[in-house]
Amino acid sequence: MNPFAENLETVLWLAARASGVAAYAALVIAVLTGLALRTDAFDALSTRRALRALHDFTSWVWIPFGTVHVGGLVLDTTARIAPSDIVVPFLTPYGQLAIGLGTLSLDVTVVVVATSWAKASIPYAVWRAVHRLSYVAFALAVAHSALAGTDFGSSVIGVLGWIAAACVGGFTVMRLLWPRAAD
Amino acid sequence: MERMTDARMPDWALKLGASAVASIVFFGALNYAAAHPRNASAPLRPPVAAVAASTEPEPSPSFGEAAPLFPFLTLGSGVRTTTHPPVTRSHVS
Numbered sequence: 001m002n003p004f005a006e007n008l009e010t011v012l013w014l015a016a017r018a019s020g021v022a023a024y025a026a027l028v029i030a031v032l033t034g035l036a037l038r039t040d041a042f043d044a045l046s047t048r049r050a051l052r053a054l055h056d057f058t059s060w061v062w063i064p065f066g067t068v069h070v071g072g073l074v075l076d077t078t079a080r081i082a083p084s085d086i087v088v089p090f091l092t093p094y095g096q097l098a099i100g101l102g103t104l105s106l107d108v109t110v111v112v113v114a115t116s117w118a119k120a121s122i123p124y125a126v127w128r129a130v131h132r133l134s135y136v137a138f139a140l141a142v143a144h145s146a147l148a149g150t151d152f153g154s155s156v157i158g159v160l161g162w163i164a165a166a167c168v169g170g171f172t173v174m175r176l177l178w179p180r181a182a183d
Numbered sequence: 184m185e186r187m188t189d190a191r192m193p194d195w196a197l198k199l200g201a202s203a204v205a206s207i208v209f210f211g212a213l214n215y216a217a218a219h220p221r222n223a224s225a226p227l228r229p230p231v232a233a234v235a236a237s238t239e240p241e242p243s244p245s246f247g248e249a250a251p252l253f254p255f256l257t258l259g260s261g262v263r264t265t266t267h268p269p270v271t272r273s274h275v276s
Contacts, residue, residue, distance in 0.1 A: 010220060017216040022209035029201050050194035057198045061205050080229045095227040150225040151215060 009076055016072030016079070017150055021157060023065035024145055027109070028164040030058035031138050035171040038180055059113050070106065098147035105140035108133050138168060 033055035036042035042051060073081040081099070085092050087107065089100035115122060115130045142165045151157045192200075 014213060014216045014220065018209050018213035021212035022205050025208040026201075026205045029204065033201075044191070046192040046194070046197055047189070050192065050197055053194035054197040054201060057194075058201060061201055065205065065209060078229055094229055098227060148227050150222050150227070151212060151219075153222070153224050153226065154215065154219070157212065157215065 009078055012072045012076040013078065016069055016076060019065045019068035019072065020145070020149065021151060021161075023062055023069050024141060024161060025164070026058060026062035026065055027138055027141055028168060030055065030062060031134060031168050032171060033058060034134065035168070035175050038175045039171065039178065040180055041171060041174060056116075059116070062109075063113075066106070066109075095148060098144060101140050102144035102148060105137045105144055108137035108140065112137060135172065 033042075033051055036045075036051045037048065037055060045051075046054075070086055073079045074083055074086065080093055082091070085099065085103060087103070089103035089107070090096045092099045112131055112134045115127050119127050142161075145152045145161060149157075149161075152161055
């Protein structure tokens with residue numbers, strides 16, 4: 001392999017790893033701000049209107065990192081991820097479960113985001129049922145990170161990742177036990 | 184009547200903060216990945232592309248086999264085996 005191609009592969013590999021961690025962080029923010037709308041826990045931080053604006057905005061934080069993560073892995077020939085693996089899970093030549101969970105998480109997240117953008121033109125009950133799948137998407141993303149994440153096993157990134165997942169879990173319990181009075 | 188000011192964060196500050204957090208995480212992870220490009224404890228290892236196995240040994244490159252830089256100059260080994268019997272003693276032994 002010529003040096004330029006080797007350097008490009010290395011750049012793609014590093015970008016895919018870093019953007020995967022950043023996409024995970026953006027997903028944490030998205031889920032936390034969604035939970036913030038359903039509990040009183042974040043009321044001291046900001047108004048509900050501002051929290052909703054932030055929650056709507058988090059898609060635009062997540063999409064670039066998710067795109068770089070997936071695109072980098074597809075373009076990196078060493079990773080052996082086919083374009084079809086972005087949509088269809090469990091077809092990769094290795095790590096079918098670990099990578100397939102990421103594919104499933106991506107698929108569900110795309111559906112959740114798409115229905116949110118089309119919220120005005122679909123029944124509220126449908127939107128709400130689909131939107132609750134975001135908890136499933138986040139759980140799949142955590143499992144994908146733990147099973148496939150090259151850096152999730154490191155001390156710093158791994159600890160921060162698990163703390164973030166625990167925060168989402170804690171606020172989910174809070175949302176179930178002590179929902180906002182308006183619910 | 185005194186108007187109460189809301190000290191809570193406006194939406195633009197929240198958006199800026201969320202973007203900053205994600206960007207800091209990205210560049211921090213990029214810095215970590217650049218420092219550890221090959222993680223020995225990575226859970227996944229893609230299969231290496233199959234290399235065509237050959238049983239015939241390949242000649243190692245040498246000056247004699249490469250395209251000569253100066254055609255009039257031979258840098259290959261000039262030592263050849265001889266048919267003469269081997270020398271087993273010298274004048275002093």
